[in-house]
Amino acid sequence: MSWRGFARALENIPIGNCVICGESYSSRTSVTVAGKNICSNCYRKMKNVVNSRIKKINGALDEIEKSISLKNNLKNYSKLVESAKELLIYEKKGFDIFKNFTPSQIIAEYEGKKEQIMLDGIRADIDEALKKSKIAATQSAKITPFNKILMLIEEYKDEIKDKAKLKELELRAKELKYETQVDMFVEDAKKAEFKGDKNKALDKYMEALYLLKNMEISNLKFVTKEKEIEEKILKLK
Numbered sequence: 001m002s003w004r005g006f007a008r009a010l011e012n013i014p015i016g017n018c019v020i021c022g023e024s025y026s027s028r029t030s031v032t033v034a035g036k037n038i039c040s041n042c043y044r045k046m047k048n049v050v051n052s053r054i055k056k057i058n059g060a061l062d063e064i065e066k067s068i069s070l071k072n073n074l075k076n077y078s079k080l081v082e083s084a085k086e087l088l089i090y091e092k093k094g095f096d097i098f099k100n101f102t103p104s105q106i107i108a109e110y111e112g113k114k115e116q117i118m119l120d121g122i123r124a125d126i127d128e129a130l131k132k133s134k135i136a137a138t139q140s141a142k143i144t145p146f147n148k149i150l151m152l153i154e155e156y157k158d159e160i161k162d163k164a165k166l167k168e169l170e171l172r173a174k175e176l177k178y179e180t181q182v183d184m185f186v187e188d189a190k191k192a193e194f195k196g197d198k199n200k201a202l203d204k205y206m207e208a209l210y211l212l213k214n215m216e217i218s219n220l221k222f223v224t225k226e227k228e229i230e231e232k233i234l235k236l237k
């Protein structure tokens, strides 16, 4: 063995075990991170995982704050918690490398917030449905957005424990749907009146009145509308 070869052999003598995988490393193949020695394989993996998961967590937090929709919120919630779980190993091994939060803090905080995140998503979906309905050109397109919300609520209702909050959102969606329907009948009635078609006008006002009398929601707006429509019907009869 030459001296050169001997020196190289010394460099490769194991001097410790990697904190993460437990494999032995030599001085040449180890890296010190936050005061702990790890093998170069684990270092490479750590660098990739930590950087990419922190990026994912920050992205998910931003999106959740914007509260886009129920489906997006659920997707971002999973992204957040799963990414934090993948970082847990480094926290458990004692690497003090997380600045503003630790993975276990993120998990603890958001595991209790899932329901709120879902409810916020439904609320955002209702606002969006109202916007879509307002700009829709056809009558069915004005109603569809609200039906979609009601189906979504039906789909996720078992996952939400706060039934009172859920019911409140469901009633809000129904209220907007009924209001849109009543306004559509009244608009048709007014058009028929304008054209001199009394029978059609009467029929459309009756449709609106039937809806108002049979809906499960009562509010001042609907009571006022009902009175106005009843007066109209009396005049037309």
Ligand SMILES: [Zn+2]
Binding pocket: 018, 019, 020, 021, 022, 023, 038, 039, 040, 041, 042, 043
């Ligand atoms: Zn290792």
